[in-house]
Amino acid sequence: MQDKPNISAEDSPKTTFVLSKNGRPLLIEPDLDFIRMLGKHTPGIYKKCMQCGTCSATCELSPDPEPFPRKEMAWASWGMKDLLLGDPDVWLCHQCNDCSAKCPRDVKPGDVMAGIRQAGVIRWSFPSFLGKWASEPQSVIFLLAIPTLLLILALYLKDPIANVLGIIEPTGERIIYPYSSMFPHWLLISFFMFFSILASASGIIGAIRFWKAMKTTFPRKNPASAKSLFSSIIVTLKKIIFHDDFSKCTESAPRLWSHMLVLFGFAGLSLVTFWIITIRINPFIQGDFIYPFSFWSPWKILANLGGAAVLAGILLMIMDRYKGKESAHTGKYFDWLLLGTILIVVITGYITEVLHYVRLDPHRHLAYFTHLVFVLGLILYLPYSKLAHIFYRTTALIYDEYTGRNVEISTVVNANLTVNSDGEDSPRQEEETASEQGNATTQNGS
Amino acid sequence: MNANAKPLLVIGGGIGGMTAAVDAAEIGYKVILVEKEAYLGGRVMRMHRYFPKMCPPTCGFEINTRRIKQNPRITVHTMATVEEITDEAGDLRAKIRIRPKYVTDMHLIADSMTEKLTTERVNDFNYGMDKTKALYMPHDMAYPPGYVLDREALSETDAEKLNEICPPGAIDLEMTEKRIAVDIGAVIIATGWRPYDATKLDYLGFGQCQNVITNVMMERLAAMGGPTAGEIVRPSDGKKAENIAFVQCAGSRDENHLPYCSAVCCMGSLKQVRYIREKNENAKITVFYIDVRTIGREEKFYYDLLEDENVSFIKGKVAKISEEPGSENLVLDVEDTITRENLHKGFDMVVLATGMVPNTPDFKIPFELKYDDYGFTDGVTNFDGVYTVGCAKRPCDVSRTTKDSTAATLKAIQCLNRGE
Numbered sequence: 001m002q003d004k005p006n007i008s009a010e011d012s013p014k015t016t017f018v019l020s021k022n023g024r025p026l027l028i029e030p031d032l033d034f035i036r037m038l039g040k041h042t043p044g045i046y047k048k049c050m051q052c053g054t055c056s057a058t059c060e061l062s063p064d065p066e067p068f069p070r071k072e073m074a075w076a077s078w079g080m081k082d083l084l085l086g087d088p089d090v091w092l093c094h095q096c097n098d099c100s101a102k103c104p105r106d107v108k109p110g111d112v113m114a115g116i117r118q119a120g121v122i123r124w125s126f127p128s129f130l131g132k133w134a135s136e137p138q139s140v141i142f143l144l145a146i147p148t149l150l151l152i153l154a155l156y157l158k159d160p161i162a163n164v165l166g167i168i169e170p171t172g173e174r175i176i177y178p179y180s181s182m183f184p185h186w187l188l189i190s191f192f193m194f195f196s197i198l199a200s201a202s203g204i205i206g207a208i209r210f211w212k213a214m215k216t217t218f219p220r221k222n223p224a225s226a227k228s229l230f231s232s233i234i235v236t237l238k239k240i241i242f243h244d245d246f247s248k249c250t251e252s253a254p255r256l257w258s259h260m261l262v263l264f265g266f267a268g269l270s271l272v273t274f275w276i277i278t279i280r281i282n283p284f285i286q287g288d289f290i291y292p293f294s295f296w297s298p299w300k301i302l303a304n305l306g307g308a309a310v311l312a313g314i315l316l317m318i319m320d321r322y323k324g325k326e327s328a329h330t331g332k333y334f335d336w337l338l339l340g341t342i343l344i345v346v347i348t349g350y351i352t353e354v355l356h357y358v359r360l361d362p363h364r365h366l367a368y369f370t371h372l373v374f375v376l377g378l379i380l381y382l383p384y385s386k387l388a389h390i391f392y393r394t395t396a397l398i399y400d401e402y403t404g405r406n407v408e409i410s411t412v413v414n415a416n417l418t419v420n421s422d423g424e425d426s427p428r429q430e431e432e433t434a435s436e437q438g439n440a441t442t443q444n445g446s
Numbered sequence: 447m448n449a450n451a452k453p454l455l456v457i458g459g460g461i462g463g464m465t466a467a468v469d470a471a472e473i474g475y476k477v478i479l480v481e482k483e484a485y486l487g488g489r490v491m492r493m494h495r496y497f498p499k500m501c502p503p504t505c506g507f508e509i510n511t512r513r514i515k516q517n518p519r520i521t522v523h524t525m526a527t528v529e530e531i532t533d534e535a536g537d538l539r540a541k542i543r544i545r546p547k548y549v550t551d552m553h554l555i556a557d558s559m560t561e562k563l564t565t566e567r568v569n570d571f572n573y574g575m576d577k578t579k580a581l582y583m584p585h586d587m588a589y590p591p592g593y594v595l596d597r598e599a600l601s602e603t604d605a606e607k608l609n610e611i612c613p614p615g616a617i618d619l620e621m622t623e624k625r626i627a628v629d630i631g632a633v634i635i636a637t638g639w640r641p642y643d644a645t646k647l648d649y650l651g652f653g654q655c656q657n658v659i660t661n662v663m664m665e666r667l668a669a670m671g672g673p674t675a676g677e678i679v680r681p682s683d684g685k686k687a688e689n690i691a692f693v694q695c696a697g698s699r700d701e702n703h704l705p706y707c708s709a710v711c712c713m714g715s716l717k718q719v720r721y722i723r724e725k726n727e728n729a730k731i732t733v734f735y736i737d738v739r740t741i742g743r744e745e746k747f748y749y750d751l752l753e754d755e756n757v758s759f760i761k762g763k764v765a766k767i768s769e770e771p772g773s774e775n776l777v778l779d780v781e782d783t784i785t786r787e788n789l790h791k792g793f794d795m796v797v798l799a800t801g802m803v804p805n806t807p808d809f810k811i812p813f814e815l816k817y818d819d820y821g822f823t824d825g826v827t828n829f830d831g832v833y834t835v836g837c838a839k840r841p842c843d844v845s846r847t848t849k850d851s852t853a854a855t856l857k858a859i860q861c862l863n864r865g866e
Contacts (some may be wrong), residue, residue, distance in 0.1 A: 053781030057765030066789040104700035
């Protein structure tokens with residue numbers, strides 16, 4: 001497995017499978033690049049999978065009808081990329097690794113699922129070259145350069161723009177030590193707001209693409225348990241906030257706490273940010289606004305607590321990966337990129353704060369600039385990094401509720417299933433499992 | 447043949463060792479058969495029936511013991527282990543340790559006498575499912591015949607009682623272990639196997655749920671000489687088991703336990719399905735499997751069972767066994783990989799088809815021998831004349847073991863004759 005190709009965003013040779021009238025595949029042309037790419041995600045050879053079903057039966061999140069990840073492991077072995085990338089189940093997995101710990105072949109289905117998700121992010125994200133960059137180590141320099149250059153450009157243009165628009169930074173007695181001397185407040189807000197909207201729009205485009213793919217690939221709908229789109233969204237949001245799924249994991253229980261800390265930490269930080277953004281129109285702070293806040297301001301306290309929560313959560317996550325527990329994922333670049341970015345964001349944030357309190361010039365500006373570069377990176381790459389799970393997992397969870405997946409057994413094989421991510425319909429069908437077994441043998445033997 | 451040939455040392459008195467001993471001795475070679483238990487027959491003696499013919503192992507055993515009894519060239523040492531094998535320029539010498547039996551075999555002991563004893567011991571012959579008195583007969587057909595005394599289990603009061611209840615001189619508590627040294631010409635290793643420790647399979651509930659038993663325990667439950675005199679009942683309440691699950695590959699084909707296939711468990715379970723069907727016509731049986739590995743003509747054995755409507759086969763490895771809340775009934779979590787459904791099925795009793803592990807790791811033969819990662823050995827060592835048979839080599843069934851033994855015996859005889 002020396003010369004495994006990199007994950008390619010372009011459409012690699014199409015997975016095709018011709019089906020006979022009874023729905024059994026006559027011919028499957030596996031996507032070999034996809035198989036090799038997934039191979040990089042697991043320490044062993046995942047094609048050793050013998051389809052025993054331990055993973056599906058062990059998984060606490062897997063629904064009873066058509067459980068995962070056993071079927072995904074079969075499709076992965078066959079390189080059925082289109083089927084996997086449009087599979088909502090791949091995102092229902094929270095990678096608690098109960099399956100990997102129990103797997104009798106040690107093929108780590110949890111890692112394979114993570115690999116499929118990464119391929120999904122690349123495939124559905126827009127523009128997808130950014131998704132590709134976010135997944136390969138050699139492109140890290142580009143990832144770093146984009147936010148850095150954008151910020152330098154913003155700093156370079158801040159005075160001309162301010163002159164043109166006639167913006168004057170408010171000064172006054174209350175502002176005791178202006179933070180905005182480097183990065184004026186108006187610029188900060190508009191600049192970051194612009195890119196946040198851009199990233200969110202891109203993420204939503206990806207989510208819509210994914211939704212369409214799920215609809216064509218897995219159009220099953222169980223009328224008995226299907227919910228309306230609105231209530232699906234509500235149920236999903238509740239699930240996310242209360243970490244219902246995480247709390248079912250047994251193998252890596254700390255994941256529940258680390259994810260909660262990071263999520264709620266960021267929620268706190270976002271709240272503070274939005275509070276400040278609304279400075280000009282916020283009746284509660286207008287008048288006696290002192291920027292930056294004093295250390296004992298309730299908002300500053302909330303921000304510091306939020307930062308601390310994120311830091312604690314991220315350290316827990318890193319520890320979880322370093323524990324060397326065989327079941328825990330081996331730590332992939334995609335994974336580490338996000339962990340590292342968040343860690344740098346939090347640390348530079350605190351350094352900036354401390355340097356600011358001790359009035360240390362110009363170091364604080366350097367720290368502040370670094371902090372902003374990484375914050376911008378986090379925002380810019382929201383739809384391309386591992387953080388894209390915010391869009392894709394949420395979408396899959398909503399789809400899950402919307403189609404009534406969780407409740408009743410629906411083993412009915414859909415006769416006219418069409419699978420094509422590019423929108424061209426080609427007659428395809430979900431294969432029957434009986435032939436799945438037979439083919440798995442021949443595939444593994446080849 | 448070489449009239450002065452040195453004896454052949456056979457380590458292990460199970461079916462493999464007995465076959466080798468009889469084969470060599472009947473050609474005319476001297477054989478020293480060493481068995482660590484008090485009786486010959488090994489694991490096979492604890493089986494209810496053989497597959498695929500469904501005949502009891504006792505008849506073959508009876509023939510073999512008679513051949514051993516009648517053959518003056520075979521010396522049997524039970525309760526004995528080989529302590530050391532030394533090689534001095536091609537002259538092999540073995541040191542054998544014989545543990546004391548404390549029974550002189552000079553006088554007859556009867557069950558009516560042992561009943562007066564109060565101390566009991568866990569009956570390992572029945573895999574701990576019942577108890578015997580401290581002075582006990584290993585099993586009904588034990589050879590060498592006679593009682594054995596479990597000195598460690600015996601209480602002091604019972605020790606004093608022994609001289610009163612048994613004929614004088616029948617018991618000798620002063621008996622000590624013996625060490626003998628013998629010159630040998632070749633070695634056959636037939637140390638066999640033991641079932642994989644099912645308590646290591648915590649997710650399958652063995653040891654936590656009373657009604658989860660192993661396949662070897664099922665053999666004893668079905669056997670007339672077993673703890674239930676052949677009644678297949680639940681350990682928790684002694685009720686007839688009506689709805690039974692077989693869990694295949696319990697530990698085998700699993701990187702976390704035994705990475706290899708134990709080769710006999712599929713046929714073993716199918717055989718046990720027949721025990722249950724013969725004894726209870728209403729019993730419902732479900733076999734959970736990854737693949738049913740019945741090879742060659744054994745395939746028919748499986749196909750015949752497929753036609754039995756009380757027996758169902760579900761393709762899927764059981765991931766978890768737990769007790770239903772408030773009862774001793776069991777729930778199995780498994781994915782039916784054919785219908786693609788996670789099942790949570792309830793049963794009265796579950797039989798784990800535990801795999802085979804070689805006895806070698808805790809019964810190391812004291813000379814340099816090459817073992818594989820799991821303790822199996824091909825008998826490769828730095829001197830000639832060592833051959834392995836049966837489950838010491840790899841997991842296998844009885845028929846393959848006996849063929850192994852006959853083949854190894856021929857090789858060993860060539861070695862015994864070399865000095866001529």
